Amino acid sequence: MITIVDYEAGNLTSVRRALDYLGVDSVISADPETIANAEKIIFPGVGHAESAMKSLKARGIDKALKTAFDKGTPIMGICLGSQIVLTHSEEGDTETIGLIPGLCKKFDLQDKTLSVPHMGWNQIDVKHPHFIFKDLKAGDELYFVHSYYTEPSDKSMILATCTYEIEFACALGYKNLVATQFHPEKSGPVGLQMFKNFAEWDGSYAE
Amino acid sequence: MLSKRIISCLDVRDGKLAKSVKFVDTKDIGDPVEKAKFYYEEGLDELVMYDITASSDNRGIMIDVVDRVAQQVFIPFSVGGGLRTVEDCSKVLLAGAEKINVNSAAVKNPQLIAEASKAFGAQCVVLSMDVLKVPVSEQIPSGYEIVINGGRTPMGIDAIEWAKRGEELGAGELVVNSIDADGTKEGYELTLTRMIVEATSIPVIASGGGGTPEHMYDVLTKGKASAALIASMLHYGEYTVKECKQYLHDRGVKVRMV
Numbered sequence: 001m002i003t004i005v006d007y008e009a010g011n012l013t014s015v016r017r018a019l020d021y022l023g024v025d026s027v028i029s030a031d032p033e034t035i036a037n038a039e040k041i042i043f044p045g046v047g048h049a050e051s052a053m054k055s056l057k058a059r060g061i062d063k064a065l066k067t068a069f070d071k072g073t074p075i076m077g078i079c080l081g082s083q084i085v086l087t088h089s090e091e092g093d094t095e096t097i098g099l100i101p102g103l104c105k106k107f108d109l110q111d112k113t114l115s116v117p118h119m120g121w122n123q124i125d126v127k128h129p130h131f132i133f134k135d136l137k138a139g140d141e142l143y144f145v146h147s148y149y150t151e152p153s154d155k156s157m158i159l160a161t162c163t164y165e166i167e168f169a170c171a172l173g174y175k176n177l178v179a180t181q182f183h184p185e186k187s188g189p190v191g192l193q194m195f196k197n198f199a200e201w202d203g204s205y206a207e
Numbered sequence: 208m209l210s211k212r213i214i215s216c217l218d219v220r221d222g223k224l225a226k227s228v229k230f231v232d233t234k235d236i237g238d239p240v241e242k243a244k245f246y247y248e249e250g251l252d253e254l255v256m257y258d259i260t261a262s263s264d265n266r267g268i269m270i271d272v273v274d275r276v277a278q279q280v281f282i283p284f285s286v287g288g289g290l291r292t293v294e295d296c297s298k299v300l301l302a303g304a305e306k307i308n309v310n311s312a313a314v315k316n317p318q319l320i321a322e323a324s325k326a327f328g329a330q331c332v333v334l335s336m337d338v339l340k341v342p343v344s345e346q347i348p349s350g351y352e353i354v355i356n357g358g359r360t361p362m363g364i365d366a367i368e369w370a371k372r373g374e375e376l377g378a379g380e381l382v383v384n385s386i387d388a389d390g391t392k393e394g395y396e397l398t399l400t401r402m403i404v405e406a407t408s409i410p411v412i413a414s415g416g417g418g419t420p421e422h423m424y425d426v427l428t429k430g431k432a433s434a435a436l437i438a439s440m441l442h443y444g445e446y447t448v449k450e451c452k453q454y455l456h457d458r459g460v461k462v463r464m465v
Binding site: 013014017018020021046047112113115116117118119120121122123139141143145163164185186187188189191192 | 208209210212247250252277278279281282283301303305328329330331379380408409410433434463464465
């Protein structure tokens with residue numbers, strides 16, 4: 001059973017529908033106790049880091065996620081949910097949850113013809129093998145829509161990168177946590193495969 | 208590097224697929240859910256569904272179509288047609304759409320763009336504009352005018368100005384649909400597309416006139432569009448998504464190959 005964290009940040013139903021399609025049981029919850037005791041957690045999110053943190057704190061979900069993380073619960077952060085597991089975001093100059101030391105920065109590209117947000121399908125370049133990438137092929141593309149990107153303090157946590165003028169981290173792995181900037185729920189069969197992998201993952205990661 | 212996107216638009220009337228030629232003479236050509244699923248499996252990058260139902264009594268049918276598509280299609284998809292308020296937009300998003308697509312209603316009430324952008328984020332708001340080529344005038348310096356109501360009502364607004372305004376108000380993407388090219392399958396309006404790309408900094412989806420993969424190549428290179436929208440050439444089975452992508456790939460355009 002996967003618990004999808006609900007904190008009024010974006011459309012959770014698309015994650016739910018993708019899991020339904022795969023036949024993976026899931027529940028949407030905003031209850032900190034349910035989240036702290038979840039078997040597995042997907043932490044999605046679209047929107048603004050500052051308002052997301054406010055909403056999480058008001059519900060006590062930030063602490064519940066920390067508890068779950070410390071217990072070894074497999075957690076997958078997606079998009080905003082992958083950014084605010086770091087310690088700080090430039091978006092609204094916000095202190096974020098801090099499961100992974102590092103920052104979330106805004107794209108500042110030289111080529112002004114490149115639009116921000118970075119939106120559309122782009123290739124990922126896997127740097128560290130991880131169970132989450134099982135059965136993916138080199139050159140597989142995933143769907144992105146974001147204006148900020150993550151920069152973990154420890155570069156060995158970068159599982160995959162993507163290039164949009166600059167090369168940035170698009171998937172992070174640290175212990176029982178994986179965080180993806182792209183949206184598996186909108187990335188066709190490749191994204192569904194990653195959800196399937198997460199559903200099968202035991203949370204272990206040999207660095 | 209981002210791939211250029213291939214997007215298809217399904218016009219839906221009373222829950223059935225329809226395709227118009229020059230915005231008139233629409234006829235039913237099948238089940239939109241089946242088509243959406245078929246294109247998804249073929250590697251389509253994004254889907255647009257446009258509700259052209261005339262009677263507001265039948266709007267609920269579209270929500271059901273959106274819901275059924277969202278259960279089987281895992282690529283971004285936007286829904287437009289008849290969205291006049293943030294509440295209308297919220298309904299289609301909850302039914303499973305990723306983005307909302309506003310057109311005439313935004314021309315009549317530009318604040319709709321700002322309100323939707325504030326409520327759901329700019330990435331969620333697509334401004335679709337129907338454009339007609341007209342003589343250059345003081346009012347329409349670019350020679351491209353915004354029209355509404357399915358191309359019937361000229362608004363006296365310059366298309367380039369409207370595109371810029373839309374971006375300022377919070378649109379995250381633009382669909383530029385040439386009424387002159389729509390349904391002709393004779394190629395996109397390259398000049399119009401390029402002018403709007405150069406005047407704005409958000410992705411531009413070219414629409415209207417795509418009849419061959421070469422047309423798509425032209426609008427993605429010379430026209431500088433981020434995405435090409437195709438309808439007739441797919442709906443009538445003249446080309447497949449795969450064929451279009453293979454053609455673009457072979458000519459050096461980066462597209463997502465599946």
